[in-house]
Amino acid sequence: MTVEPSVRVEDKLFYNRYLVDVGRPHIKVRAHTKPSAQLLALLRACPARCYELNDKGQVEITVDGCIECGTCRVIGEPTGDIEWSYPRGGYGVLFKFG
Numbered sequence: 239m240t241v242e243p244s245v246r247v248e249d250k251l252f253y254n255r256y257l258v259d260v261g262r263p264h265i266k267v268r269a270h271t272k273p274s275a276q277l278l279a280l281l282r283a284c285p286a287r288c289y290e291l292n293d294k295g296q297v298e299i300t301v302d303g304c305i306e307c308g309t310c311r312v313i314g315e316p317t318g319d320i321e322w323s324y325p326r327g328g329y330g331v332l333f334k335f336g
Contacts, residue, residue: 259329
């Protein structure tokens with residue numbers, strides 16, 4: 239039996255390139271005092287780990303590194319917890335395989 243070497247998600251994400259549109263994030267978390275269950279779910283569900291809790295217990299996003307997979311659209315957009323739009327042309331993730 240051949241055992242395949244294990245590969246971590248972080249190792250694969252390293253191969254991607256990101257062109258950050260400084261000052262114009264394509265995803266925003268709406269203001270909240272207490273995070274909803276959907277926002278808390280994004281902390282665990284985002285494969286790029288873009289969502290974090292700040293020191294006030296609120297969910298924040300850092301779009302640098304977003305792989306635009308759509309997970310947050312499925313979880314957070316229908317409930318109004320996030321505002322999502324496509325990145326401007328030429329910005330965002332640039333996938334490369336290596």
